[in-house]
Amino acid sequence: xxxxxxxxxxxxxxxxxxxxxxxxxxxxxxxxxxxxxxxxxxxxxxxxxxxxxxxxxxxxxxxxxxxxxxxxxxxxxxxxxxxxxxxxxxxxxxxxxxxxxxxxxxxxxxxxxxxxxxxxxx
Amino acid sequence: xxxxxxxxxxxxxxxxxxxxxxxxxxxxxxxxxxxxxxxxxxxxxxxxxxxxxxxxxxxxxxxxxxxxxxxxxxxxxxxxxxxxxxxxxxxxxxxxxxxxxxxxxxxxxxxxxxxxxxxxxxxxxxxxxxxxxxxxxxxxxxxxxxxxxxxxxxxxxxxxxxxxxxxxxxxxxxxxxxxxxxxxxxxxxxxxxxxxxxxxxxxxxxxxxxxxxxxxxxxxxxxxxxxxxxxxxxxxxxxxxxxxxxxxxxxxxxxxxxxxxxxxxxxxxxxxxxxxxxxxxxxxxxxxxxxxxxxxxxxxxxxxxxxxxxxxxxxxxxxxxxxxxxxxxxxxxxxxxxxxxxxxxxxxxxxxxxxxxxxxxxxxxxxxxxxxxxxxxxxxxxxxxxxxxxxxxx
Numbered sequence: 001x002x003x004x005x006x007x008x009x010x011x012x013x014x015x016x017x018x019x020x021x022x023x024x025x026x027x028x029x030x031x032x033x034x035x036x037x038x039x040x041x042x043x044x045x046x047x048x049x050x051x052x053x054x055x056x057x058x059x060x061x062x063x064x065x066x067x068x069x070x071x072x073x074x075x076x077x078x079x080x081x082x083x084x085x086x087x088x089x090x091x092x093x094x095x096x097x098x099x100x101x102x103x104x105x106x107x108x109x110x111x112x113x114x115x116x117x118x119x120x121x122x
Numbered sequence: 123x124x125x126x127x128x129x130x131x132x133x134x135x136x137x138x139x140x141x142x143x144x145x146x147x148x149x150x151x152x153x154x155x156x157x158x159x160x161x162x163x164x165x166x167x168x169x170x171x172x173x174x175x176x177x178x179x180x181x182x183x184x185x186x187x188x189x190x191x192x193x194x195x196x197x198x199x200x201x202x203x204x205x206x207x208x209x210x211x212x213x214x215x216x217x218x219x220x221x222x223x224x225x226x227x228x229x230x231x232x233x234x235x236x237x238x239x240x241x242x243x244x245x246x247x248x249x250x251x252x253x254x255x256x257x258x259x260x261x262x263x264x265x266x267x268x269x270x271x272x273x274x275x276x277x278x279x280x281x282x283x284x285x286x287x288x289x290x291x292x293x294x295x296x297x298x299x300x301x302x303x304x305x306x307x308x309x310x311x312x313x314x315x316x317x318x319x320x321x322x323x324x325x326x327x328x329x330x331x332x333x334x335x336x337x338x339x340x341x342x343x344x345x346x347x348x349x350x351x352x353x354x355x356x357x358x359x360x361x362x363x364x365x366x367x368x369x370x371x372x373x374x375x376x377x378x379x380x381x382x383x384x385x386x387x388x389x390x391x392x393x394x395x396x397x398x399x400x401x402x403x404x405x406x407x408x409x410x411x412x413x414x415x416x417x418x419x420x421x422x423x424x425x426x427x428x429x430x431x432x433x434x435x436x437x438x439x440x441x442x443x444x445x446x447x448x449x450x451x452x453x454x455x456x457x458x459x460x461x462x463x464x465x466x467x468x469x470x471x472x473x474x475x476x477x478x479x480x481x482x483x484x485x486x487x488x489x490x491x492x493x494x495x496x497x498x499x500x501x502x503x504x505x506x507x508x509x510x511x512x513x514x515x516x
Contacts, residue, residue, distance in 0.1 A: 001502075002260075040238070040269020043261055085261045087235045113502045116260075 002043070002085050002114035003092040005099065009079030013106035021104070028100025036084060036095060047080035076108070089113070127167050130176065131160050133327075136247040138180040140221030142188065143228065149274045151188060153246070159184035222247070223331050226324075230291045231277045238273040239295045240302075245270050248320050258317050259302070289332075293341050293397065296325050300345050304352070318349055336392025339384055340401045346381035347404035350374040362509045366413040378408045396432040399424055418447035435467035439476050451484035471500035475510060482513075 017025070036042040051069070058065045082099075086092055092111050101107040135156060142152040159180045173179040229243040241259075244250045250258075256266035303317025325342045332338050354368040385401040392398070403424045410416035425441035438461060446454025458477050461467050478493035491514045498510035 037268060038272060040241075040265055040267075040272050042268075043265055085237070085259070085265060087237050091235070115502050115504045115507070 001088065001092070002083065002116070003089075004112045004114060005082040005084060005092070005096050006110040006112060007079040007081065007099070007101055008076045008108040008110055009101075010076050010106050012075075013104060017104070025100045025104075028103075032095075032098050032100070033082075035098065036082070041084050041086045041091075041095070042082070043085055044083040045081065048078060051077045083114075127164060131163055131180075132249045134177055134180060135160060135249050136222045136225050137177055138184055139246060140223075140225035141181050142184055144221055144224060145185075146188060147279060149246075149278065151191065152184070155184040155187040155191070156180070158187045220331075222327065226292050226328065227288045228277060228280065229273075230288055230295050231280055232288075232291065233276050233280070234273050236295070236298060238269055238276070239291070240298055241266060241269050242273045242277075243295055243324070244299065244320065248324060250320070286332075289335070289338075292328065293325075293337060296321050296328070297341060297397075299324070300348075304348060318345070318352070321345060322349060334392070336388050337395040337397045339388040339392065340395055340398030343381045343385035343388065343401035344397055344404055346377045346384070347401060347408050350377035350381065350408055356505070360505055362505045364509075365407065370411060373408065378405075381405060382409065394427070394431065396428060399428045399431060403428070416447070418444055422448050435461055435464050436472065439467070439472055442476060442480065446480050446483060451480045454480045455484065469500070471497040471506075471510075474500065478510075478513065 033042065033045065051074075054069055056067050056069075058067065084092065084095060086095065089111070096102065096109040096111055099109050102109055138159065139152060139156045142155065143149055146152060162183055163176075163180060167173070167176075226243065226247050229246050230239045234242065237259075241255055244255045244258075245252065252267050252270060253263050255270075256263040259266065299317050300321035303319075303321060322342070322345050325338070325345060329335075329338045329342050350373050351365075351368060353372050353374070354370070355363055357363060381401065382405045385398060385405050388398055389402060403421055406417050406421050406424070422441065422444040425437060425444050428437050429441055438457065442454040442457040442461075445457050455477065458473065458480070461473055467473050474493045474497035478490045478497060481487075481490035481493060494510050494513040498507050498514065501507050501510065
């Protein structure tokens with residue numbers, strides 16, 4: 001089963017981290033990646049740039065509207081993701097708990113199953 | 123290399139690897155040695171003719187490669203293994219046959235996760251390349267290579283299990299391989315290895331080695347009887363076609379005949395088990411000319427047996443469909459209502475999908491649509507979602 005582990009980032013929480021904590025997060029991600037690479041569960045990871053770099057192309061029913069920046073009302077945004085292939089949802093949860101973000105109040109990992117092109121007999 | 127020699131080598135490889143691993147351990151080194159022996163055979167056999175004892179030839183050549191490698195690696199090892207060449211010369215065919223099974227048991231070691239068991243089995247016993255396995259499971263080759271390498275590390279020094287207690291795990295792994303191939307409806311992808319065919323080939327091999335085991339025969343029959351419907355279970359664009367709507371004239375008669383004969387014989391002689399019951403259910407469906415002609419009372423009886431042998435909410439769900447066909451949709455819905463309290467299946471899309479189907483049969487179309495919508499939202503399979511969404515508008 002493939003899952004996208006989405007790092008839900010809250011800028012207020014990130015800004016409040018000490019340098020030490022920030023380094024611990026960085027090291028933790030390195031270690032996490034090494035772990036899932038060695039176990040053969042890792043497919044892909046990307047960190048996303050700050051949301052201030054975002055552009056939004058929004059359908060209007062006529063010509064799409066292009067705007068700058070993220071949604072102002074959003075407190076959390078997607079900071080990056082891991083795409084993994086593992087045995088079960090339980091294993092995906094177990095792996096998500098190893099991501100260092102989960103040590104900090106206010107940060108979260110969202111686990112989303114990837115749709116697949118197959119189906120059981122109906 | 124001729125196709126015949128290629129097929130033969132692929133069939134013999136697990137026996138050879140099993141023998142070497144049993145004698146020397148060191149999965150990785152043995153695998154390399156076997157690869158080299160296979161390569162030598164593919165060049166020499168077509169040119170010089172087949173050896174009288176192909177397995178013995180391969181074991182001897184691979185054994186020599188191992189010894190050569192160890193000699194250059196390590197002088198101490200050389201002394202230990204000086205006798206390898208002679209030992210493999212007395213080839214005992216029954217021992218080789220058992221070694222295939224032992225290798226399978228080793229690949230299905232309980233310390234490994236199911237995906238690792240599957241990958242290692244396809245690599246070591248199925249003889250597929252890492253790239254082929256990665257492609258079949260739609261993951262990058264590096265991911266699969268690492269998974270296989272970790273699996274080998276994990277079972278290093280694990281030794282071969284002696285008893286047949288691991289057979290159920292082996293059967294489950296073969297079943298997983300079959301299902302992975304069977305449920306994939308990504309259309310005619312020439313690159314994708316036919317996992318269903320591979321699972322059937324491996325199960326056939328286990329059946330040949332353990333002809334009296336009822337569950338092995340049951341699993342093989344189940345695969346054959348399911349595989350027989352492969353041409354009709356999806357449209358060209360990947361949409362699912364439910365059993366009731368499949369064009370039964372296009373089912374594979376030969377596979378059905380073989381599966382029916384096998385399960386009929388097995389049920390008569392072996393102790394009953396879940397795979398056999400599932401095969402018997404598949405046989406009843408395969409022998410019916412239409413959904414209406416299906417012997418539903420027998421299907422219902424078999425699902426009751428299955429629920430007793432291997433209690434499982436998914437089997438209960440299927441029993442609800444059979445119940446509805448025999449005693450009317452409300453009886454099926456009543457059975458499903460009991461599952462709402464079952465944590466293992468409550469909220470699962472299959473529960474909503476079956477409930478919707480039975481509500482449809484009961485004429486409660488508006489309610490049915492609601493459950494089809496819920497099921498469509500919850501499934502993670504694209505073709506299933508498409509199918510369920512079509513039902514909400516139907």
